[in-house]
Amino acid sequence: MRPSSVAADTDRPSVRPEPRGRVLALVAIVCAALNLRLVVTSLSPLLTTVGDEFGxxxxxxxxxxxxxLVAFAIFGLITPAIMRLLGPEATxxxxxxxxxxxxVLRAFAPDTGTLLALTGVALTGAALGNVVLPPLIAQYFPDRLAALSTVQMVAIHLGALFPPLVAIPLAELAGWRIALGAWAGIALIASLLWIAQWAGRGRGGTGSRTATATGGPALARPILRIGMAWRMALLFGMVTWNVFTLFTWLPTLLSDAGHSPAAAGSLVSLMVGASLMFGLVAPTITLRAGNTFPIVALGLAGYGVGYLGVAxxxxxxPLWVLFLGLGTSLFVVTMTMINARSSTPRGAAALSGFVQGVGSGIALGGPLLFGLLGELTGGWTASYVLVAGGSLLVALVVAYVERTPWTIEAAAESARPPRASQEPRTALDPVPLRG
Structure with missing residues (x-):
C-alpha cells in the first residue's frame, strides 16, 4: 500500500462552498466541455471532401x-503558468x-496551409480548456467531484457525437464550409459565460471566497521528479493515442471497407455514443475504486476486440464500434483520475497540465504512424498490430503498476522523511483506504 491513498468516497460532503456563482460556473463548464472534442470531430468526417478540393x-x-495532440502537448504544459498569470476563469x-x-475563420480557409493554421488556433483554445476545467471543477465543486466529472464527461461526448453525425449531410446540403463553421457559436457563448463568471468573482463571488484553482501549498518536489506523474502521463498518452487515431482514421477505415462516407460518420457517432453510455458510470467507479487496474483492463479489452473486428x-x-466506444471511455477514467489523485486545487492544476501535456506529446505518434504505415505497406495490418496493439500493451503494463490510487501531494512527499509535526488534516486531505 502506498502512503496516503485516496479516500474511497466519491464526493467530499464535508466541503460545502457557498452556492453563489456555482450555477453560472456549472453552465460555463458544460458549454466549455462541449467544445473540447467538437473542434476535432467536426473536421475529421469532412477531410476526404476537403482533400478532394484542396488536393x-x-x-x-x-x-x-x-x-x-501537438496543441494539447504544448499548452498542457504551459497552461498552469497561464492560469497563474490570468486566473482560471479568465483562462x-x-x-x-x-x-x-x-x-469561424477556418471555414473560410483558401488552402491546406491556412486550414491547418486556423485549426491550430481553434485547437489552442481547446487545449487550454482541457487543462483548466479539472481544477475549476475542483475549485467550485469540491463536494461534488464525481457528479461534476460525469457532467463534464457527458458534455465532452455530446460535443464529439453530433458533428460527425450531421457533417456529411450538412455539407451535401450547404457545403463543407458551412458544415465546418456552424459549430463556432457554442464556443463563443462559452467565452461570454466565463467572462461573466470572471467578472462576478471580481465583485466578490464564490471564486474569491474559496481556494482558487492555483491555491494550496506547492508540491514538495517538482512534478518532473514524481514517478506517479510520469506513469499517469504515459497511461493518458496511450489512451489518447487510440482516441485520436480513431477520430482521424476510423472514417477512412470504414470507407475502405465499403461503407459510404455518411455511414462512416454515423458509425463514428455511434462509437462516441457508446463511450458516453459507458462513461456515465466511469467517474463514480473510478473515484470509488481501491484498484483501478480492472477498470482500465476492461477498456483496453474493448479496444482490442473493436480493432480486430473492424480489421x-x-x-x-456497428458491433465493433460499440467495443471501440468502451475503449474510448478510458479517456473519462484518466481525466477523472486527475481530480481523484489530487487533494488541492494547485495539485490538480499541476497534475492536469503535466499529464495532459506530456501524455498528448506521447500520443503524437498514433494518428501519424497509423497512416504512415498504411501508406508504406499498402494496407492496414501493420498499423493495427504495431500502432494500435503496441499502445494497448504499454497501457496495460502501466495501468497495473499505477493501480493503487494515491495523491500527487502524497507522492511528492513520499521521498522525504516524515516531518516531526503535521498540520491538522482537512476535508480535502488524502485518507488511507480501509483495509
Missing amino acids: FAATVIGVFGTLP AALSMLLTGVGQ LAPGFA
Whole structure:
C-alpha cells in the first residue's frame, strides 16, 4: 500500500462552498466541455471532401489527426503558468474565445496551409480548456467531484457525437464550409459565460471566497521528479493515442471497407455514443475504486476486440464500434483520475497540465504512424498490430503498476522523511483506504 491513498468516497460532503456563482460556473463548464472534442470531430468526417478540393493525400490527413495532440502537448504544459498569470476563469474565457474564432475563420480557409493554421488556433483554445476545467471543477465543486466529472464527461461526448453525425449531410446540403463553421457559436457563448463568471468573482463571488484553482501549498518536489506523474502521463498518452487515431482514421477505415462516407460518420457517432453510455458510470467507479487496474483492463479489452473486428469483419462494424466506444471511455477514467489523485486545487492544476501535456506529446505518434504505415505497406495490418496493439500493451503494463490510487501531494512527499509535526488534516486531505 502506498502512503496516503485516496479516500474511497466519491464526493467530499464535508466541503460545502457557498452556492453563489456555482450555477453560472456549472453552465460555463458544460458549454466549455462541449467544445473540447467538437473542434476535432467536426473536421475529421469532412477531410476526404476537403482533400478532394484542396488536393492533399492521406499523409496530410494524418497531420490533421496529429495537430490536436501537438496543441494539447504544448499548452498542457504551459497552461498552469497561464492560469497563474490570468486566473482560471479568465483562462477559460480565453480558451473558448480562441476556439470560437478559430472555428469561424477556418471555414473560410483558401488552402491546406491556412486550414491547418486556423485549426491550430481553434485547437489552442481547446487545449487550454482541457487543462483548466479539472481544477475549476475542483475549485467550485469540491463536494461534488464525481457528479461534476460525469457532467463534464457527458458534455465532452455530446460535443464529439453530433458533428460527425450531421457533417456529411450538412455539407451535401450547404457545403463543407458551412458544415465546418456552424459549430463556432457554442464556443463563443462559452467565452461570454466565463467572462461573466470572471467578472462576478471580481465583485466578490464564490471564486474569491474559496481556494482558487492555483491555491494550496506547492508540491514538495517538482512534478518532473514524481514517478506517479510520469506513469499517469504515459497511461493518458496511450489512451489518447487510440482516441485520436480513431477520430482521424476510423472514417477512412470504414470507407475502405465499403461503407459510404455518411455511414462512416454515423458509425463514428455511434462509437462516441457508446463511450458516453459507458462513461456515465466511469467517474463514480473510478473515484470509488481501491484498484483501478480492472477498470482500465476492461477498456483496453474493448479496444482490442473493436480493432480486430473492424480489421477482420468490417461488415459487422456497428458491433465493433460499440467495443471501440468502451475503449474510448478510458479517456473519462484518466481525466477523472486527475481530480481523484489530487487533494488541492494547485495539485490538480499541476497534475492536469503535466499529464495532459506530456501524455498528448506521447500520443503524437498514433494518428501519424497509423497512416504512415498504411501508406508504406499498402494496407492496414501493420498499423493495427504495431500502432494500435503496441499502445494497448504499454497501457496495460502501466495501468497495473499505477493501480493503487494515491495523491500527487502524497507522492511528492513520499521521498522525504516524515516531518516531526503535521498540520491538522482537512476535508480535502488524502485518507488511507480501509483495509
